[in-house]
Amino acid sequence: MEGKVFQNFNVVQSCYRQNKQFKTRYQREPDLFMSTLLPCPREKMAFNLNSSMRAHTLSKYQFVLSKQRTFYCNATSSSATVPSLDKNDFLKLQNGSDIRGVAVTGVEGEPVSLPEPVTEAIAAAFGQWLLHKKKAESRRLRVSVGHDSRISAQTLLEAVSRGLGVSGLDVVQFGLASTPAMFNSTLTEDESFLCPADGAIMITASHLPYNRNGFKFFTSDGGLGKVDIKNILERAADIYKKLSDENLRKSQRESSSITKVDYMSVYTSGLVKAVRKAAGDLEKPLEGFHIVVDAGNGAGGFFAAKVLEPLGAITSGSQFLEPDGMFPNHIPNPEDKAAMEAITKAVLDNKADLGIIFDTDVDRSAAVDSSGREFNRNRLIALLSAIVLEEHPGTTIVTDSVTSDGLTSFIEKKLGGKHHRFKRGYKNVIDEAIRLNSVGEESHLAIETSGHGALKENHWLDDGAYLMVKILNKLAAARAAGQGSGSKVLTDLVEGLEEPKVALELRLKIDKNHPDLEGSDFREYGEKVLQHVSNSIETNPNLIIAPVNYEGIRVSGFGGWFLLRLSLHDPVLPLNIEAQSEDDAVKLGLVVATTVKEFNALDTCALSNLTHSS
Numbered sequence: 001m002e003g004k005v006f007q008n009f010n011v012v013q014s015c016y017r018q019n020k021q022f023k024t025r026y027q028r029e030p031d032l033f034m035s036t037l038l039p040c041p042r043e044k045m046a047f048n049l050n051s052s053m054r055a056h057t058l059s060k061y062q063f064v065l066s067k068q069r070t071f072y073c074n075a076t077s078s079s080a081t082v083p084s085l086d087k088n089d090f091l092k093l094q095n096g097s098d099i100r101g102v103a104v105t106g107v108e109g110e111p112v113s114l115p116e117p118v119t120e121a122i123a124a125a126f127g128q129w130l131l132h133k134k135k136a137e138s139r140r141l142r143v144s145v146g147h148d149s150r151i152s153a154q155t156l157l158e159a160v161s162r163g164l165g166v167s168g169l170d171v172v173q174f175g176l177a178s179t180p181a182m183f184n185s186t187l188t189e190d191e192s193f194l195c196p197a198d199g200a201i202m203i204t205a206s207h208l209p210y211n212r213n214g215f216k217f218f219t220s221d222g223g224l225g226k227v228d229i230k231n232i233l234e235r236a237a238d239i240y241k242k243l244s245d246e247n248l249r250k251s252q253r254e255s256s257s258i259t260k261v262d263y264m265s266v267y268t269s270g271l272v273k274a275v276r277k278a279a280g281d282l283e284k285p286l287e288g289f290h291i292v293v294d295a296g297n298g299a300g301g302f303f304a305a306k307v308l309e310p311l312g313a314i315t316s317g318s319q320f321l322e323p324d325g326m327f328p329n330h331i332p333n334p335e336d337k338a339a340m341e342a343i344t345k346a347v348l349d350n351k352a353d354l355g356i357i358f359d360t361d362v363d364r365s366a367a368v369d370s371s372g373r374e375f376n377r378n379r380l381i382a383l384l385s386a387i388v389l390e391e392h393p394g395t396t397i398v399t400d401s402v403t404s405d406g407l408t409s410f411i412e413k414k415l416g417g418k419h420h421r422f423k424r425g426y427k428n429v430i431d432e433a434i435r436l437n438s439v440g441e442e443s444h445l446a447i448e449t450s451g452h453g454a455l456k457e458n459h460w461l462d463d464g465a466y467l468m469v470k471i472l473n474k475l476a477a478a479r480a481a482g483q484g485s486g487s488k489v490l491t492d493l494v495e496g497l498e499e500p501k502v503a504l505e506l507r508l509k510i511d512k513n514h515p516d517l518e519g520s521d522f523r524e525y526g527e528k529v530l531q532h533v534s535n536s537i538e539t540n541p542n543l544i545i546a547p548v549n550y551e552g553i554r555v556s557g558f559g560g561w562f563l564l565r566l567s568l569h570d571p572v573l574p575l576n577i578e579a580q581s582e583d584d585a586v587k588l589g590l591v592v593a594t595t596v597k598e599f600n601a602l603d604t605c606a607l608s609n610l611t612h613s614s
């Protein structure tokens with residue numbers, strides 16, 4: 001265990017050993033017990049730990065704790081004023097299968113919606129949900145918690161730990177971590193790292209601005225979906241009411257332990273092992289390769305020193321590896337133009353073989369070859385499809401809805417696979433791939449143009465770092481087979497992918513307060529728009545509506561296509577257009593502009609700019 005667990009604050013072991021009666025009952029009836037347990041005396045329940053504390057501070061804590069085995073955790077409820085919030089306020093924090101909110105002030109018009117007490121209530125609710133789900137478990141449950149580089153990470157980490165303590169769960173803090181590592185911790189079998197965790201929480205808001213933050217939740221079954229997130233937020237609203245009631249805080253509670261573990265070393269050594277194995281157990285299969293990493297000051301900086309260097313790669317010229325929650329260089333997001341320009345420049349300036357870029361929490365990635373050509377969006381999917389279809393001939397590749405027609409013919413005609421173009425949303429594509437397998441259709445890859453991707457061989461873990469490992473395997477194998485160096489082997493794999501001359505996305509906003517909505521939900525209004533576009537196009541001989549389509553309306557015409565759909569989260573109709581010339585893109589834009597013109601709540605400025613640009 002030495003060197004693995006940084007500190008272990010198992011101060012409450014004797015408390016809960018003495019409290020078997022409590023334990024048995026709480027395992028059997030977690031929900032019922034929570035209602036008597038809550039609200040708890042927050043003055044007593046929380047450790048005030050700071051992962052960036054210096055060593056001497058920590059040893060002082062350890063000394064105190066080891067001397068008092070029945071020590072009740074130090075009093076540190078958040079000092080923030082507790083605003084009055086109801087269920088709706090909590091439900092507003094749901095963003096698909098994530099929770100997102102504003103964690104710090106600083107942006108005008110964006111008040112804090114994720115203060116510490118709300119965070120505590122959400123974490124307590126996840127604990128409650130987990131206890132309910134794992135009723136049958138006879139041991140005490142533990143939850144791993146990690147965070148990205150955001151400036152609010154530490155505050156929220158402490159609030160999450162307190163909240164889990166409220167539910168009587170043990171907390172295992174990983175510090176700076178990636179989202180996929182958190183899921184991985186629910187699968188790892190290694191008691192010396194306190195794994196598997198029964199549940200995991202990642203504190204992140206992906207690529208959103210510095211003032212935001214949020215949570216993703218995992219169990220060994222994968223990331224929680226929309227229904228469970230709603231359930232957790234509803235529970236959180238109830239818990240919150242009780243947490244803010246001063247009179248009730250005096251009741252008894254069970255203490256929880258907080259342990260800090262260097263789990264990222266387990267996770268990264270898994271990635272290193274995967275590449276070594278694919279290269280026939282060579283110790284340094286990337287020796288001689290020069291690979292630059294751009295972590296955008298998010299959590300992905302580990303990839304250079306902890307993955308590439310042990311494999312023998314040179315990583316000089318890597319940039320923005322140090323965590324900085326103000327993201328001073330560019331948005332950590334492979335979909336961002338400036339981010340892709342930054343990594344491309346780094347590759348060219350350093351004459352590197354390959355560039356790798358991650359989003360803030362490393363569940364998304366993209367690459368750049370030695371000539372500065374991006375493996376991003378459709379080209380990243382084409383590359384991964386080529387690799388996976390070599391390993392699993394004929395398999396189905398599940399993608400999101402905005403993928404190009406060229407990608408379909410590449411996967412089906414060149415690679416001999418099947419392209420199942422499904423819906424937008426990483427959870428949607430992963431769940432669809434799992435469903436296909438369950439009904440007998442083999443699928444090994446679920447991937448989005450956004451850079452989210454998951455493989456069956458990797459437990460359907462949505463992992464940007466593992467996607468890059470698949471690419472590294474290819475480089476290493478080519479080197480081992482004496483097939484030259486550089487990234488040519490990768491570039492060759494996407495040879496034949498037809499790419500459009502023009503690819504654009506316009507996001508048409510729906511004004512939620514417009515009288516035309518007549519009090520209805522923006523989604524209903526959006527559906528009406530889509531139905532109307534579909535009806536108007538049906539009779540147009542120049543246009544063909546895609547017969548198989550899972551969201552919105554996809555139409556081919558003028559040598560290209562467009563897809564108009566409802567955003568997963570926002571009051572927006574995103575419109576994707578791909579065409580072989582600007583003129584053709586404008587023609588497709590005009591089709592949409594003409595058919596939606598009577599929908600006054602729809603902001604069509606972006607469309608007008610396009611159609612008037614010619």
Ligand SMILES: O=P(O)(O)OC[C@H]1O[C@H](O)[C@H](O)[C@@H](O)[C@@H]1O
Pocket residue numbers: 424425426427448450452566567568569570574
């Ligand atoms: O529907 P949109 O607004 O384009 O958003 C769609 C995107 O939402 C989130 O960012 C998800 O993480 C992505 O997986 C998804 O693709």
